[in-house]
Amino acid sequence: MALRGNLRDFTITQLLNLINLANKTGTLILDGPSEQAYISFREGKLAYARLGKDDGSLASVLHKANKININQYRAIVDRAGQMTDKELGLLLINAGYVTQEDILLNLQGYFTGVVRKLFTWVEGIFRFENEMLPPDGRINVKLDLENIIIEGSRHLRELEQLQDEIPSLDMALKFTKRPLTNVNLSVEEWNVVKFVDPKNTMRQIASTNKLSDLDVRRIVYGLLQAGLVEMVRPAGVVALSTPKQFPVQDKQEQRTLINKLIGRIRTL
Amino acid sequence: MQTVKMVVTGPFSAGKTQFIQSVSEIDVVATERKISTDEERSVKSVTTVAMDFGRITVDEDLVLYLFGTPGQKRFDFMWEILSEGMLGFIVMVDSTRPETFREARSILETFRAYAPTPFVVAANKQDMEDAWDLEDVRHALRLDGNTKLLPCVATDRKTVKDVLLELLYSILKDMESGK
Numbered sequence: 001m002a003l004r005g006n007l008r009d010f011t012i013t014q015l016l017n018l019i020n021l022a023n024k025t026g027t028l029i030l031d032g033p034s035e036q037a038y039i040s041f042r043e044g045k046l047a048y049a050r051l052g053k054d055d056g057s058l059a060s061v062l063h064k065a066n067k068i069n070i071n072q073y074r075a076i077v078d079r080a081g082q083m084t085d086k087e088l089g090l091l092l093i094n095a096g097y098v099t100q101e102d103i104l105l106n107l108q109g110y111f112t113g114v115v116r117k118l119f120t121w122v123e124g125i126f127r128f129e130n131e132m133l134p135p136d137g138r139i140n141v142k143l144d145l146e147n148i149i150i151e152g153s154r155h156l157r158e159l160e161q162l163q164d165e166i167p168s169l170d171m172a173l174k175f176t177k178r179p180l181t182n183v184n185l186s187v188e189e190w191n192v193v194k195f196v197d198p199k200n201t202m203r204q205i206a207s208t209n210k211l212s213d214l215d216v217r218r219i220v221y222g223l224l225q226a227g228l229v230e231m232v233r234p235a236g237v238v239a240l241s242t243p244k245q246f247p248v249q250d251k252q253e254q255r256t257l258i259n260k261l262i263g264r265i266r267t268l
Numbered sequence: 269m270q271t272v273k274m275v276v277t278g279p280f281s282a283g284k285t286q287f288i289q290s291v292s293e294i295d296v297v298a299t300e301r302k303i304s305t306d307e308e309r310s311v312k313s314v315t316t317v318a319m320d321f322g323r324i325t326v327d328e329d330l331v332l333y334l335f336g337t338p339g340q341k342r343f344d345f346m347w348e349i350l351s352e353g354m355l356g357f358i359v360m361v362d363s364t365r366p367e368t369f370r371e372a373r374s375i376l377e378t379f380r381a382y383a384p385t386p387f388v389v390a391a392n393k394q395d396m397e398d399a400w401d402l403e404d405v406r407h408a409l410r411l412d413g414n415t416k417l418l419p420c421v422a423t424d425r426k427t428v429k430d431v432l433l434e435l436l437y438s439i440l441k442d443m444e445s446g447k
Contacts, residue, residue, distance in 0.1 A: 041384070
């Protein structure tokens, strides 16, 4: 079924979060105000990206990174038009122009750069095409999305949206099962991470770190979006508002009451 | 006469009133008003401003009340009042309107903060072609694997019953585990 919508209502960061957590394979196609972007993923990891008229080819990426000059770029485009990026990469490595590491690092930098540009898009239509892979012959990378998501979350500054995402600072945080490795966090973010524990409310974490409500929400939002933490009720806190859920106090009678309700609903 | 209540909540136009209507033995006592903004009017013409109220009589001694919350945020002062004493709550989300998922998350977190009662999430309009897959909705709402996310069509009594039953099973399970 459809995975489509408008960026005004569902941001790039949220889309990357969904693709990351669901380990999706396919291509996200975004129609922005003046350009179209194609971002491909394999099992939830960034594989390829291109934006607008830029073809995202290896020759173009290496030229932009000053790894090959304009004459070399033109020569490649003229003479190696039918060559795949993989073949071209091998040729350039064998000729001593670049190393394999150069190629991978530059492609990774280019693809993440495309995604970074998308963080500025607030208008546009998106759709995710399952199983649609990058064009044949292009070199794919395999980049974890967590760091990109956290970076994108830093762009979110609007208090109103953050309050929607995290309505109450009286909730606590706990780590999810996703490992907290190879994640680039700022000092402020680490200071929050240090106190992630179901015993600590976000309000307490903010107070300890002398962070404003806005700042702690922004940091927690990034961690939530990257799937590193989740919100939980603080451990050991008894809710103030639990008046008379049941008209009877005896546990067995309460169970009987619920079973009666189940029986009645089944007959509807 | 003993009474218990459940709350049906969710964003504007998620299908809460219809959900209650599908199983209530009385016509839903709705407190609806004409929509005041153009954007909202394009989705539906009237909305709940205080609450919806449905009833299911179990026997002569026991009645279940279903309360539907107003979906628009400007009426959120009603939410805490309605949540007092609830057995559990259902968060409804329109699977075809991803623009409401953020609000659904916010409502879910708000209700979780009110009371530690069990809840389930009902993904409404799963019969529509442009509905998001359940698993995509799960990730978009940041639901963990233990949270029940159920397909639902608010006009279809069977799926509404299934949602209510799953919430009751969760309540029973919580009681048995001593929560």
